[in-house]
Amino acid sequence: MASPITSSTLLLSLSLVLQFIRLSSASLSVKVTNDVLSDVCSKTQNLTLCLQTLKADPRTPTADLKGLGQISVDLALGKAKDTKNYVGSLIMKTEIPPPLKQKYLLCSVNYDNSISDLEAAKQAFSSGDYKGVDMKASGAMWETNECRENFKEPPFDPSQLPKRNQDFDFICSIIQIISNLL
Numbered sequence: 001m002a003s004p005i006t007s008s009t010l011l012l013s014l015s016l017v018l019q020f021i022r023l024s025s026a027s028l029s030v031k032v033t034n035d036v037l038s039d040v041c042s043k044t045q046n047l048t049l050c051l052q053t054l055k056a057d058p059r060t061p062t063a064d065l066k067g068l069g070q071i072s073v074d075l076a077l078g079k080a081k082d083t084k085n086y087v088g089s090l091i092m093k094t095e096i097p098p099p100l101k102q103k104y105l106l107c108s109v110n111y112d113n114s115i116s117d118l119e120a121a122k123q124a125f126s127s128g129d130y131k132g133v134d135m136k137a138s139g140a141m142w143e144t145n146e147c148r149e150n151f152k153e154p155p156f157d158p159s160q161l162p163k164r165n166q167d168f169d170f171i172c173s174i175i176q177i178i179s180n181l182l
Contacts, residue, residue: 032060032068040068043177050174069133069178070125076140076171077118083164084111090159100155107147107161114140114168121175133179137172144168 037060041050054060057071087108091101117140124132144165151157 032063040177072175073122079168080114103150106150110143110147114143130179130182134176137175141169141172
């Protein structure tokens with residue numbers, strides 16, 4: 001039979017561990033304040049655009065930091081899917097010269113890969129793998145950089161794709177910032 005001192009020490013230790021776990025997880029579930037949003041967005045290249053982007057989502061006021069990261073992934077996924085559809089519409093235009101169409105086809109593949117990376121980032125968020133989230137967001141940004149590289153030489157891109165690539169990268173940078181804070 002265990003001595004009363006050993007049992008009470010074990011019980012006290014277990015109680016302290018459980019309290020620590022509860023406090024650690026509670027810090028992640030605290031709702032995001034304007035100060036936290038400002039802190040996250042101050043780490044981006046455009047504080048105002050970041051705040052506008054995140055506050056535009058109706059889930060932001062009730063989200064914790066992890067939720068804000070998941071919102072950012074959802075925003076990036078939406079932007080990636082929208083841009084892929086946009087690229088698809090450019091490919092379908094008959095007046096687009098074949099060399100430019102080929103570049104758009106490559107970008108379409110890049111956006112397919114970005115979407116896959118972001119789906120994996122979403123899974124990584126769910127499992128608490130924040131380093132994995134950062135890596136997948138980085139991979140998605142790498143894909144848009146590859147798309148951009150296609151247009152370094154003529155024929156150049158006269159469409160809105162460069163702006164869309166930039167907007168997509170910006171949202172992915174928010175994902176990276178949040179994942180590094182978690």
